Amino acid sequence: MALAITLAELIARIRWRADIVSQTARHSDADLTTEINKSWVALRTKVSDVGSGLYLKWSTPATMTVGALTGHSFGTCALPADCVRIYGFDLTIDSGQIVSLVQGSMIERNSYRDQWNRVTGRPEKFFVYNIGAESTTSVTAGVIGLLPAPDLAYSYSIAYLPTWTPIAYTNTTYVFDGFDGWDDWVVLDVVLKIAQRDNDMQQMAAMASAERDRAWLERVLIDAQVNRAGPVRRVDTALQSKQQRDIILRRGL
DSSP: OOOEEEHHHHHHHHHHHHTOTTOTTTSOHHHHHHHHHHHHHHHHHHHHHTTOOTTOEEOOOEEOOOSOOTTSSOEEEEEOTTEEEEEEEEEEOTTSOEEEOEEOOGGGTTOOOOTTOOOEESOOEEEEEEOOOEETTEEOOEEEEEESEESSOOEEEEEEEEOOOOOOTTOTTOEEEOGGGTHHHHHHHHHHHHHHHTTOSSSHHHHHHHHHHHHIIIIIHHHHHHTOOSOSSOOOHHHHHHHHHHHHHHHTO
């Protein structure tokens, strides 16, 4: 359930919970907003890591480049510029069927060759080859590795957590989605940071930590698991076995 809450309301709740209502000099709205941004980023990542697709974004379908990276046995495709973490990689094969790639490891990048020493085939795994390089005021595009390298120009789309655009402290009417009380976790996370900064002697840090963990378990985690996208337990063993046989045949095992 969506629960719109403004930045001004979040700041007010944090000040009340941390008992710093009048301490605007030591704990300015600008500083609190910085921590709110960081805590909201942490919440989105935690929710995504437990399997929810609520904060994920799907890339526009694109076409893979055929063949391997020069001198290697893996192929590549572009990493979305605003990608923080990848949670899904869908590949459309020639029959129009969509299959999901599994995440591989960088160490596997040159592991694929079939019995005829070919390095191409239908990709089965992906891994982040690099995230781009910082260049003064920008970051260059990153690269995803594909194993094996594509033998056809497959269409693909990536489900990923996008970067967070920081909210300015002056934008007090900006609305956050406190989805079913999830904003409590953010409020308590910032309160904990305030207690740590103040070298808390009133056990506020311990209380805030306990309340934050309880908010995660009682509110966020349960809702996130209920709202995660796609089947969780069902496995098509017949299809899985066929895919495994195909892999074995391509690798000549």
